Amino acid sequence: MPNPSRGSVPNPFRGSVPNPFRLRAAALAATAVLLSSLLAGCGDDSRDEDLTEQKLSWKECPAPSRAEGGGDSPSPLPGGDAWQCATMKAPLDWSKPRGDTIGLALIRARTSGDEGGRIGSLVFNFGGPGGSGVTTLPAFGEDYTKLRTRYDLVSFDPRGVGRSAPVRCENDQQLDEYFQQDATPDDSAERTELLNSTEKFNAACQKNSAKLLPRVRTTDTARDMDLMRQVLGDDKLHYFGISYGTELGGVYAHLFPKRVGRAVFDAVVDPTQTSEEGSLGQAKGFQLALDNYAEDCVSRTEDCPVGDSAQEVKDRIGKLLKDLDSKPITGIFPRRLTQTAATGGIAQALYSQDFWEYLTEGLEQAYDGDGKALMLLSDSMNGRQENGEYSNVTAANVAINCADDKPRYGPGDVERRLPEFRDASDLFGDYLAWSMISCTGWPVPGAADHPEVSAPGAAPILVVGNTGDPATPYEGAGRMADALGEGVGVELTYKGQGHGAYDSKNTCVQSAVNGYLLDGKVPGAGTVCA
Helix, strand or coil: CCCCCCCCCCCCCCCCCCCHHHHHHHHHHCCCCEEECCCCCCECCCCCCCHHHCCCCCEECCCCCEEEECCCCCCCCCCCCCCEEEEEEEECCCCCCCCCEEEEEEEEECCCCCHHHCCEEEEEECCCCCCCHHHHHHHCHHHHCCHHHCEEEEEECCCCECCECCCCCCCHHHHHHHHHCCCCCCCHHHHHHHHHHHHHHHHHHHHHHCCCHHHCCHHHHHHHHHHHHHHHCCCCEEEEEECHHHHHHHHHHHHCHHHEEEEEEECCCCCCCCHHHHHHHHHHHHHHHHHHHHHHHHHCCCCCCCCCCHHHHHHHHHHHHHHHHHCCEECCCCCEECHHHHHHHHHHHCCCHHHHHHHHHHHHHHHCCECHHHHHHHHHHHCECCCCCECCHHHHHHHHHHHHECCCCCHHHHHHHHHHHHHHCCCCHHHHHHHHHHHCCCCCCCCECCCCCCCCCCCCEEEEEEEECCCCCCHHHHHHHHHHCCCCEEEEEEEEECCCCHHHCCHHHHHHHHHHHHHCCCCCCCEEEC
16 A cells, blocks of 8 residues: 555555556556566676666567556557557666666657657656556556657656566465454554564565565665666656655655756655654545545535535544444455455545545445445555456555665554544544554665755756645645755645646646646746646
8 A cells, every 4th residue: 555654554545556546547447557567587687788878679568567457558649659668777786786687667658749849758756655657657648648749758667666676575365364454453462463464564575575675765766767867868857756756756856956857746745754744644634635525525415425414424434434343344255344444445535536426435335234345445555456466566665665764663652642643533543553563673774764855956846735635745745845945846736635736637737837847937936726
């Protein structure tokens, strides 16, 4: 479960893959658009090779691998052009740039405009961490049709993800058990069970991916992106980062400030927070989204089918979750809808206002004893396909978060903070508090308390915050803009709902973003779109 706050079930609320892109795919396909695994293994064929000089062999894209989530090859672009895929070699260990290599999966759509107007490549990262850019970009490529008039649209599976040397932990059967566990323990026995499950999962990651675990930090992926920039033939990195992709972009800007081209950060991770602070912020963010959903439901002309008032809507949801804690209901056979699964399903629907209607339907069904719809949403967040196979999104999410984040929290830390988390959210507080223990006992030390994103001398970076964003709360955008530095971070506010702003189709937001990326017009700092 992607976790923007970095939080023993991984926090499902990280912006991102569990983000609006995965959510829309889940609704359209009745399960997440996730992929399967062609391991790009490690080799030693680059010891005497300058990787910046490599030539990419672009070919028609294969069907997604199991680690990416499976499914069909991407459909042709508008006009009939095919998506193209390639593999770029990168050092396994950036401290040994001529040592062993891994293969990073790339995808692109060539510019639809005249070559003379082409700016370069626009590289996307859609979040997670753990999300496959190779599958997400073609799923929603039409959203970026205007940007394609002057850019090649490019995305990739970051190291440890999808087809790029995927981290492997538990198998499908073990993951089903993992996600059925009670992630909000009420007594010592349940706490012990949760800790044991976390220890078992982390041990499986060490057993199956020991060589990769120290080398999937965000700083490693940022260095991969700079190699990608050079291999693609660009002097500057033009970049569109969403959710966790904003953190990755900030880290890149810190490491390579003079190589930043035109960049946009949307659905912004707060770079100043520890994972604990981020989890608490998300508790508040998801509670705000739930409040807004409840108000919206009862404000419609017809009766809200899940409550007569906003408070009743929330009270009934709270009672449902409490009942599920002791008595799960029918889910997707043979699994039952547990309190944990229902919480994840509700959160997934809150990622986008477009999916509030699915939440209403799922709640109606659950009140009648049918948990299939909420479980389907929960499965989407966890990277589970209808055939019972999982992508590697959970493994990658935990591995990247734990490699990045220095703090390690135990049950005592959680219990001390529970009152504060519960004050922030009756529904999500316990879950987000207990998610903090996912890195307990992780075999690799975390790098830092929070990412370093200061980028003096970089070109302006447009930082877009959404006031109703549950996964990456709005305040993070201002803090990112400040942390990037004076003259670098330019904040734009969208008064809306859901995770992210550009994908909302708001014309003001899209005009500002397109104006900067296509024409270099920097919006005035403090611009507000409603």
